[in-house]
Amino acid sequence: MQRYFTDQLPDENGCLVISGDDYKHIVRVMRMSEGDRVITVTGPEQVFESEIISIEDSSLQVKVQKQLTETSELPVHVTIAHGLPKGDKLEYVIQKATELGMVSLKPFSAERSIVKWDQKKGKKKAERWNKIAKEAAEQSHRSVIPVISEPISTKQLGSSFHEYDAIMMAYEEDAKTGETSNFAAFLNGLTPGSNILAVIGPEGGFSEQEAEQLLEAGAVSCGLGPRILRTETAPLYILAAISYHFELMR
Missing domain, CATH: 2.40.240.20 (Hypothetical PUA domain-like; domain 1)
Incomplete structure (x- = not known):
């Protein structure tokens, strides 16, 4: 139906x-x-x-x-903060992350973001993003349409950390060094109803300065397995893992 x-x-x-x-x-x-x-x-x-x-x-x-009365919503509320990527990658992330249960998305202008936000075209683009979220929510039988915000700065993103119960940062340098336990520990520390923020960088990842700023603001640095994921793959990996942890294992 x-x-x-x-x-x-x-x-x-x-x-x-x-x-x-x-x-x-x-x-x-x-x-x-x-x-x-x-x-x-x-x-x-x-x-x-x-x-x-x-x-x-x-x-x-x-x-x-x-x-x-049946619900298809995740037991936890996941916001994705995504460094602005090239082309239509963010549209892909919005569509697929909506299908996987994301409640909101905050794009941000990272140091290594190739794309620069055009304020003149911004409103129209944000409208398109929200339309994509609405259509994906209908297709996947959600009861909530994710809210897609206009891009903010990395500093503004860090200032919003107090709104969340837990914050993780997908950091490719951790994957390169073989770190595998932080993400599992992060998931084990969550409870149903938690507000979670998952931060993902653009194609070039985070600069060392950005990573330090986000860690100082309260993020937990996590590797996502032994492979280096594309920027548009990382949020989907995170959401799938959260779904498995909270929905299929319980």
Whole structure:
């Protein structure tokens, strides 16, 4: 059953209106008609099976039939902080990390980021990132759309560490020296409900100065196994490991 997020809440009769891109997807792509059912998400833990009761030229109306209580969200809240990478790599990370349970993403301009943030085009790009997150959340049957922020500086990132219960930094230098225990210990120290920040550098990794700043701010440096991962692979490795630790091993 197709899933759609909406900012609306059902009225007193349990009805709500769907328009815009979601309307077009339902009517023109999925070719649904009155009587068909969709899943509507109006907020965290507000997931409903709804029936299409009328279709107009630019909108349709659905009526809630029952609330769905099963959740697909990770037991911990994972934010990814990602050094700005080249090309469309960040779009790939947003899509796949959403599928794997990320709750938010904070891009940041690292010393070795080749891409420089264009403020003039920034708003439009951030809108595209959030649209990618929404579509991935619908596809993977999430009940939360990850929030994708506009890029910040490394210094601003370090200043936000107090918002989290635990912070890890994926550091390729640790992998080169054979460090294998920090990430496992980091996971073992977490409890359900924890707010976690995972920090990943751009293609060139972190400079020594950046790594020192992040460690001084409270991050735990972790190797991700014996292989050196690409910048777009590292967050997916981290999320998969967290899912295995909290969902498959319990």
